[in-house]
Amino acid sequence: MLKTxxxxxxxxxxxxxxxxxxxxxxxxxxxxSGYILWQVLFGAVVGILFFAKRIWSFLKNFxxxxxxxxxxxx
Amino acid sequence: MNLLPHNKSLRSLSLRDPxxxxxxIGTQLIRQIHSPSSEDWNQIKRSPTxxxxxEKGLFVRSWEITxxxxxxxxxxxxxxxxxxxxxxxxxxxxxxxVNYPSExxxxxxxxAGLLTLDLATELSAENLGLKDATPFNVLFSGCLPVFxxxxxxxKRDPHNSLWLAYSQFSKTFVNPLLAYQHxxxxxxxxxxxxREGLTATDFYTQIPFLKKLNPSLFTKIxxxxxxESWSDKKLRNHPNTEKLMNPERAQFxxxxxxxxxxxxxxxLNFNHKPQNTQFNNYMSGESPYSHxxxxxxxxxVKKWLALHSRKSILDVGCNDGHFSRIxxxxxxxxxxxxxxxxLISKTWSMSRxxxxxxxxxxxxxxxxxxxxxxRNQEHRSFLDRTQGQxxxxxxxxxxxHLLTTESILLQHIxxxxxxLTTEHVIIEWVSPLDPMFQHLKKGRDYTHLTVEVFxxxxxxxxxxxxxxxxxxxxxxxxxxxxxxLS
Numbered sequence: 001m002l003k004t005x006x007x008x009x010x011x012x013x014x015x016x017x018x019x020x021x022x023x024x025x026x027x028x029x030x031x032x033s034g035y036i037l038w039q040v041l042f043g044a045v046v047g048i049l050f051f052a053k054r055i056w057s058f059l060k061n062f063x064x065x066x067x068x069x070x071x072x073x074x
Numbered sequence: 075m076n077l078l079p080h081n082k083s084l085r086s087l088s089l090r091d092p093x094x095x096x097x098x099i100g101t102q103l104i105r106q107i108h109s110p111s112s113e114d115w116n117q118i119k120r121s122p123t124x125x126x127x128x129e130k131g132l133f134v135r136s137w138e139i140t141x142x143x144x145x146x147x148x149x150x151x152x153x154x155x156x157x158x159x160x161x162x163x164x165x166x167x168x169x170x171x172v173n174y175p176s177e178x179x180x181x182x183x184x185x186a187g188l189l190t191l192d193l194a195t196e197l198s199a200e201n202l203g204l205k206d207a208t209p210f211n212v213l214f215s216g217c218l219p220v221f222x223x224x225x226x227x228x229k230r231d232p233h234n235s236l237w238l239a240y241s242q243f244s245k246t247f248v249n250p251l252l253a254y255q256h257x258x259x260x261x262x263x264x265x266x267x268x269r270e271g272l273t274a275t276d277f278y279t280q281i282p283f284l285k286k287l288n289p290s291l292f293t294k295i296x297x298x299x300x301x302e303s304w305s306d307k308k309l310r311n312h313p314n315t316e317k318l319m320n321p322e323r324a325q326f327x328x329x330x331x332x333x334x335x336x337x338x339x340x341x342l343n344f345n346h347k348p349q350n351t352q353f354n355n356y357m358s359g360e361s362p363y364s365h366x367x368x369x370x371x372x373x374x375v376k377k378w379l380a381l382h383s384r385k386s387i388l389d390v391g392c393n394d395g396h397f398s399r400i401x402x403x404x405x406x407x408x409x410x411x412x413x414x415x416x417l418i419s420k421t422w423s424m425s426r427x428x429x430x431x432x433x434x435x436x437x438x439x440x441x442x443x444x445x446x447x448x449r450n451q452e453h454r455s456f457l458d459r460t461q462g463q464x465x466x467x468x469x470x471x472x473x474x475h476l477l478t479t480e481s482i483l484l485q486h487i488x489x490x491x492x493x494l495t496t497e498h499v500i501i502e503w504v505s506p507l508d509p510m511f512q513h514l515k516k517g518r519d520y521t522h523l524t525v526e527v528f529x530x531x532x533x534x535x536x537x538x539x540x541x542x543x544x545x546x547x548x549x550x551x552x553x554x555x556x557x558x559l560s
Contacts, residue, residue: 029205029242030241030242031236031241032302033302033313034241034274034299035240035241036236037304038293038298038301039236039240040236042331043236043331046326047327049326050326050327053326
């Protein structure tokens with residue numbers, strides 16, 4: 001559910017950005033609008049993975065940290 | 075150190091990147107980095123990634139030219155722009171034989187692409203990146219790719235998750251490889267038509283509907299083509315080239331994109347289709363040689379290659395590179411050419427680990443790579459690049475193919491051999507009575523081409539050092555030495 005909400009939010013932002021924003025870059029090669037749009041959409045999907053990974057590490061650290069370790073006493 | 079012989083010709087080799095210019099001065103390569111990019115260079119040159127890649131021989135070796143030596147540079151170079159005093163000058167190690175993507179086997183283009191992606195991935199961790207991603211940034215030194223465009227490395231905005239060179243990488247690496255795999259379009263067709271490679275839109279129009287939904291093509295070709303068409307019609311402006319986010323997420327997104335690209339090109343399997351079945355593989359059951367003939371031929375070539383202290387060898391019509399590998403194993407630098415992509419792929423795959431000094435290229439000697447690019451001066455023709463480069467040329471089992479398939483006159487073939495070598499030629503004469511010649515002649519009469527006629531043509535430009543007829547009496551091998559008066 002969280003993922004679906006996040007996905008739709010990201011895509012909305014991505015599409016708004018695509019439709020209303022533009023900027024010139026300093027590169028000398030053609031970045032090609034199709035590939036830029038593709039990267040924006042790809043980035044939105046990867047964003048979900050990024051946050052999922054963050055939540056996973058947070059939970060992992062939370063449960064690992066709550067267990068006392070023997071190494072601190074040795 | 076006096077860099078410069080002022081009388082030596084100065085030639086600009088780079089035309090597109092405004093941040094610097096590469097010059098060839100005599101035999102030396104000098105890169106001028108213009109201000110303000112020269113300020114960034116001071117950070118870039120300390121990159122541990124560049125150091126690591128340079129040590130592995132994957133990034134071109136460079137050195138800064140000191141102030142004292144700058145004064146010895148030609149005036150037209152040091153006055154190239156008004157801020158020349160802030161410019162930095164680098165010397166570069168030269169690659170023995172310049173080669174272009176139109177001459178590579180698909181496996182070589184993939185290897186160059188993987189090098190580009192590895193470099194971009196590791197640089198991104200240092201807030202550096204590649205501002206362009208074209209195979210022209212890579213040269214093969216023997217079988218190994220070397221990234222040669224130092225100025226491609228730039229500072230990266232850690233907040234930006236987009237890679238502006240992604241489009242160029244797709245057009246010049248991914249799409250040409252997919253076009254070879256799915257359409258059978260060889261790289262020379264792609265790159266001789268356009269040095270910018272193949273756009274997703276052009277590719278999209280060439281494939282049938284069902285193929286557009288093929289998983290390997292959908293995200294690489296279909297979606298970018300649809301988005302390109304949509305943005306052309308619907309968007310007034312080019313989309314924003316910055317997608318800013320926190321640096322950790324930007325780095326994660328960029329590296330995910332690079333890894334995804336790496337995975338997709340690593341997984342490509344090239345099912346080579348032989349273009350021309352008349353060329354037989356020496357090692358296959360269809361070999362035109364008997365075991366005894368082949369052994370004699372191998373013995374002679376080995377003997378003649380070892381006879382003189384030759385440094386660089388050109389193997390014309392190398393087939394699967396068997397004799398090129400023999401030359402390479404004698405410590406020679408070898409460029410092996412053949413018109414068949416399949417054979418060059420095989421030669422590269424067989425040689426890359428065991429014979430790193432062997433450079434295999436897809437070149438048809440009857441129609442070699444032309445000069446191309448801006449004013450026909452950006453990429454030199456194949457024949458121009460061979461001038462003075464090879465002290466021995468191998469032309470084994472080639473002459474009869476040129477005579478029949480390409481309809482080239484014998485005298486022109488011998489003249490070409492003279493132009494390609496600075497000293498020796500090892501050449502095989504196949505008589506019109508040979509079964510292979512009989513197969514190729516297709517009803518035409520070549521009986522006037524006797525071994526005597528062949529020798530007469532050779533003697534116009536060469537002396538015959540040694541010759542030996544192989545068992546069977548239809549094939550003769552010659553070791554020729556170039557006459558310098560001709």
